Amino acid sequence: MTSCVVVEHVSKKYNGKKAVNDLSFEIKRGEIFSLLGPNGAGKSTLIRMMTGLIQPDSGQIRMNGEQVLPFKKEVKRYFSFLPETMSLYPNLTAGETLRFFSRLQRIPRHRCEEVLDVVGLLGFKDKKIGGFSKGMRQRLGLAVALLDEAPLLILDEPTSGLDPYWSSRFKEIIRRKKREGISVLFASHDLYEVESLADRIAILNEGKLYYLGTLDGLKARHPTEIRIRVRFEVPQDPDGLSRELGVAVNRMGDWAELICRREEKVRILRSLEKGGRKLADLHIHETTLEEIYRTISGRAPSPQMDKL
Numbered sequence: 001m002t003s004c005v006v007v008e009h010v011s012k013k014y015n016g017k018k019a020v021n022d023l024s025f026e027i028k029r030g031e032i033f034s035l036l037g038p039n040g041a042g043k044s045t046l047i048r049m050m051t052g053l054i055q056p057d058s059g060q061i062r063m064n065g066e067q068v069l070p071f072k073k074e075v076k077r078y079f080s081f082l083p084e085t086m087s088l089y090p091n092l093t094a095g096e097t098l099r100f101f102s103r104l105q106r107i108p109r110h111r112c113e114e115v116l117d118v119v120g121l122l123g124f125k126d127k128k129i130g131g132f133s134k135g136m137r138q139r140l141g142l143a144v145a146l147l148d149e150a151p152l153l154i155l156d157e158p159t160s161g162l163d164p165y166w167s168s169r170f171k172e173i174i175r176r177k178k179r180e181g182i183s184v185l186f187a188s189h190d191l192y193e194v195e196s197l198a199d200r201i202a203i204l205n206e207g208k209l210y211y212l213g214t215l216d217g218l219k220a221r222h223p224t225e226i227r228i229r230v231r232f233e234v235p236q237d238p239d240g241l242s243r244e245l246g247v248a249v250n251r252m253g254d255w256a257e258l259i260c261r262r263e264e265k266v267r268i269l270r271s272l273e274k275g276g277r278k279l280a281d282l283h284i285h286e287t288t289l290e291e292i293y294r295t296i297s298g299r300a301p302s303p304q305m306d307k308l
């Protein structure tokens, strides 16, 4: 698979502070690529440079083999873009908005109704956008991005403001685009969405690339820990349990928390009722991707948060 986007040693400063710091990566043709990172990590700045809205201080970005800046129409035709916040005219109707963008891009008029239908707004085509909810405006922005069927779709936080139904429909739309051979780059804070859509991810932190690869690769890099919380009919000594089972055990009131690796789980569970011990209750917690992400972005919940 060849690359549709190549980012090479790109940096950007604002007021002397690096928003994007020496980033290099490629997006392959036909893949769904997600940009993750905490607030201020540099995702939108990177996307703005990729779409030619701002110029990098150093480095270069090529799209379909062409330098993004100075802007050529071959590059503009190569991608469609949904910005983080889209400026729409509140006095125009949804239909008028789509027709406005279709005329700008010389796209046949019938596409307007098609994309309005895809985002569930066909029934609202004669309604003014000023009366639209946040989610409806977001769906309209997505419809604009879908208008021209460019080979690369770039979406900055596309599901912000969407309800669970439309978040799920969004995933269907993106999967269909991939089947049609379209490459997709999207920035997101929703790890479940990323997990179910992305072929590869890039995690940014303070403008730098923390991780580039598949989600499986990320999980392998952060071996998952399992916490088995147990309550016995007769309370057990945590130190004795720890020595017997060979894992760390914390006392949590009436409960004991056993911390083990995934491959130790079955052995531990089988040992819990040995020697006449009887379980009264049990809860198993496996580390989620969200927790891995929180840890690497420095947002692991503090003990104080647990008390809230």
Ligand SMILES: Nc1ncnc2c1ncn2[C@@H]1O[C@H](COP(=O)(O)OP(=O)(O)OP(=O)(O)O)[C@@H](O)[C@H]1O
Residues within 6 Å of the ligand: 014, 015, 018, 019, 037, 038, 039, 040, 041, 042, 043, 044, 045, 046, 084
């Ligand atoms: N126009 C600007 N002027 C000055 N600083 C900016 C500007 N745009 C972004 N920044 C700064 O650059 C850094 C990266 O911001 P950016 O918007 O790219 O982050 P982000 O990852 O998209 O964040 P979020 O998830 O909150 O959208 C932040 O420190 C931000 O304050």
